[in-house]
Each structure stands twice: as C-alpha cells, then as structure tokens.
Amino acid sequence: MKAIHIPSYAADPSTLSPSELPTPTPKGDEYLVRITHCSPQHADILHAQGKHQNNNAKRGWCFPPFVLGYDFAGVVHSLPSSASAELKKGDRVFGAAIGAFAEFVCVKGSAIRKIPDGLSNETACAMSGQAVSYASVVHIAKVQPGEIVMVSGASGGLGSVCCMVAKAVGAKVIALAGDEEKAGSMRQNMDVDAVILMKEGTDWMKKVMNFTNGTGVDVVLDNTGMVDDAIKCLAYFGRIVILGFAARKGIMEAVHMNKLLLKSITVIGYRFGESGRRFPDELQRIWNGYLGMLQDGRLKPLLYGRYDGLEDVGRALGDLAARKVSGKIVVKVAGEEEVARL
Numbered sequence: 001m002k003a004i005h006i007p008s009y010a011a012d013p014s015t016l017s018p019s020e021l022p023t024p025t026p027k028g029d030e031y032l033v034r035i036t037h038c039s040p041q042h043a044d045i046l047h048a049q050g051k052h053q054n055n056n057a058k059r060g061w062c063f064p065p066f067v068l069g070y071d072f073a074g075v076v077h078s079l080p081s082s083a084s085a086e087l088k089k090g091d092r093v094f095g096a097a098i099g100a101f102a103e104f105v106c107v108k109g110s111a112i113r114k115i116p117d118g119l120s121n122e123t124a125c126a127m128s129g130q131a132v133s134y135a136s137v138v139h140i141a142k143v144q145p146g147e148i149v150m151v152s153g154a155s156g157g158l159g160s161v162c163c164m165v166a167k168a169v170g171a172k173v174i175a176l177a178g179d180e181e182k183a184g185s186m187r188q189n190m191d192v193d194a195v196i197l198m199k200e201g202t203d204w205m206k207k208v209m210n211f212t213n214g215t216g217v218d219v220v221l222d223n224t225g226m227v228d229d230a231i232k233c234l235a236y237f238g239r240i241v242i243l244g245f246a247a248r249k250g251i252m253e254a255v256h257m258n259k260l261l262l263k264s265i266t267v268i269g270y271r272f273g274e275s276g277r278r279f280p281d282e283l284q285r286i287w288n289g290y291l292g293m294l295q296d297g298r299l300k301p302l303l304y305g306r307y308d309g310l311e312d313v314g315r316a317l318g319d320l321a322a323r324k325v326s327g328k329i330v331v332k333v334a335g336e337e338e339v340a341r342l
C-alpha cells in the first residue's frame with residue numbers, strides 16, 4: 001500500500017511523500033480499514049517533527065519508523081473474530097488512529113464509529129477529530145444560552161467547530177482571527193457574532209470589551225495558548241478551557257496566579273483522548289450529542305482547498321504550517337471509481 005512513512009523525524013513535513021509499504025496485518029482484536037479520506041491537522045506536523053507530547057518514550061507513540069496521520073474515514077475491509085455485532089465488512093466508518101495517512105490502517109473497534117446515513121465519508125472525515133470541540137463547549141465549559149464565548153484559533157479544525165457548537169447552544173460567539181485574509185473568509189463563511197483580528201498590542205482586546213459592553217466574555221476556548229490575554233478579556237467568574245497550544249511553538253506560557261484570583265477565574269485543561277479512555281460512558285454521551293448535531297445539520301464542516309491522493313498530504317501539512325487554512329483539509333485517498341465500488 002501507499003503510506004506517508006516516517007523513517008526518521010522530518011523537520012519540514014511539507015516535503016513528505018508516499019512510499020510503498022506492506023499492507024498491515026491486523027492483530028487479533030483489530031479491524032482492517034480501507035481509507036477513503038484522511039484529514040491532516042496541527043498535531044500531525046508535531047508528530048512528524050518529533051515535537052508532540054506523544055513522541056514520548058514512556059508512552060511510546062509515534063516513534064520512527066511509523067506511518068503518520070490520525071483522522072480518517074473509510075470502509076471496513078476485514079473484521080476481527082471478536083467484532084462487535086454493530087460493524088460488518090463494507091460498513092463506512094470514521095475515526096482516529098496513528099497511521100491514517102495510508103491506504104489501509106489497523107484499528108481497534110473503540111477507534112472507529114459507523115458513519116451515520118446521510119453523511120458522506122468526506123464530511124465524516126472532516127469532523128472525526130472535532131468531538132473534542134463539542135465536548136469542550138457542552139460538557140467542560142457547560143456554555144449556557146446567552147453567554148458570550150470567545151474562541152482562539154477560530155479558523156482551525158477545533159476552533160471552527162467550537163464556534164459552531166457554541167452558536168448551536170445559543171451563545172454569542174467572538175471568533176479570533178490571525179490575519180486579515182482569514183478574518184475576511186471567516187466573516188463570509190462562519191456564523192459568528194463577531195470576528196476580531198488579533199494583532200500585536202491590545203487594540204483587539206478593546207474590541208472584545210466593547211462587544212461585551214465592558215463586562216468581558218464568559219468563556220474562552222483556547223486553541224492557541226493565550227491564557228494571559230484570555231484573562232484580560234474575561235468577565236468576573238469567567239472560565240477558560242485550554243484545548244491546545246497551536247501558537248506557542250512548544251514554549252509554554254507562565255501565568256501569574258493572582259490574576260485568576262482577582263477575577264475569580266476558572267481554568268480547565270481538557271485532554272479529550274485520555275478523558276475518553278478513562279471515562280468511556282461519558283465519551284459515549286459526548287459522541288451521541290455530537291453526532292446528533294451533525295445529523296440534524298447544526299454542524300457542517302468548513303472544507304478548505306482540494307487535496308487529491310496521498311501525494312497531496314505534504315502540501316496539506318505545508319499549508320497548515322503556513323496558517324493558510326480556514327477550516328479542515330480533507331485529502332481524498334481512494335479514487336472516485338474505487339469509492340463507488342467500496
């Protein structure tokens with residue numbers, strides 16, 4: 001099969017191209033999935049470079065040699081003997097597993113879900129990693145109708161869906177944009193109440209405070225690593241959910257704790273994957289709610305560009321690293337004819 005193989009960490013993931021590898025053989029409890037689509041994300045860049053917390057000797061993920069990739073959609077090619085009654089050969093599935101930038105991937109049943117009728121593989125792939133956004137709004141921040149929610153990295157995969165979910169639960173949403181062009185495209189394509197361009201200095205914060213009539217926002221969903229700035233924009237008793245550090249280039253912030261006390265602020269870190277492994281019943285509730293919003297059309301992926309074949313994964317990672325992307329990239333892995341036959 002073709003796959004994006006990482007024999008050693010790659011300083012510039014935009015240069016990656018597919019190699020020929022043996023099709024993987026599933027272990028006793030694994031499904032073999034023929035991948036039709038994959039969706040590169042920020043974490044894939046860090047995985048490829050060896051800069052992610054999962055490139056960790058104790059946990060042992062993503063050590064060269066490995067196949068890159070995480071979010072995918074595809075079709076069940078073979079089943080383990082212990083297969084659940086819910087999945088059969090030929091079912092369309094989506095999920096996340098290291099090794100998804102390939103034509104085939106081996107996964108445990110817990111890593112895949114059936115694609116609901118009415119959703120295409122492309123849509124499912126684009127949304128496969130975004131249950132974290134739903135969970136952060138509904139289960140972690142517990143956003144209430146009428147609250148004001150500010151989202152950093154709002155053009156990104158997680159951020160764009162954070163905005164959609166917050167709107168769906170009746171909040172007012174301020175989306176933060178990194179540059180003029182993205183701000184323009186967000187104003188056109190996203191249903192939010194304000195798009196504010198984050199520029200050097202504090203002018204953008206004044207715009208946030210003006211939007212809230214000087215009170216500050218109730219909730220910040222932070223995808224980029226901006227807790228100090230978030231505190232300045234928050235109302236008394238405000239909440240911050242820390243989702244990611246896309247802007248920090250691996251250097252974490254130091255925050256003065258007295259600033260939290262002065263505004264009675266709650267900061268919550270949220271690690272979706274680990275939380276799901278520890279609390280599977282809660283994970284199921286999250287997926288039920290998330291899929292419900294997807295199926296009734298309240299959540300729709302914001303697709304970016306056109307990427308055809310595993311040959312385009314390097315370009316996709318380059319575009320992500322260059323911050324060109326608004327929404328989600330989906331790379332078509334299987335050709336139209338094959339998808340039609342699957």
Ligand SMILES: NC(=O)c1ccc[n+]([C@@H]2O[C@H](COP(=O)([O-])OP(=O)(O)OC[C@H]3O[C@@H](n4cnc5c(N)ncnc54)[C@H](OP(=O)(O)O)[C@@H]3O)[C@@H](O)[C@H]2O)c1
Pocket residue numbers: 041042043132152153154155156157158159176177178179182223224242243244245246247248249270271272273320321323325327
């Ligand atoms: N908590 C969890 O369980 C969990 C799960 C998955 C991912 N994550 C993390 O969440 C973060 C967001 O993930 P994502 O998949 O949404 O990423 P993404 O699609 O690449 O989006 C990140 C957004 O951050 C903004 N950004 C600001 N400075 C940036 C910089 N220097 N480099 C790149 N982007 C920058 C970009 O918007 P502008 O250019 O408009 O500023 C971009 O749209 C990542 O740190 C990821 O590792 C966390």
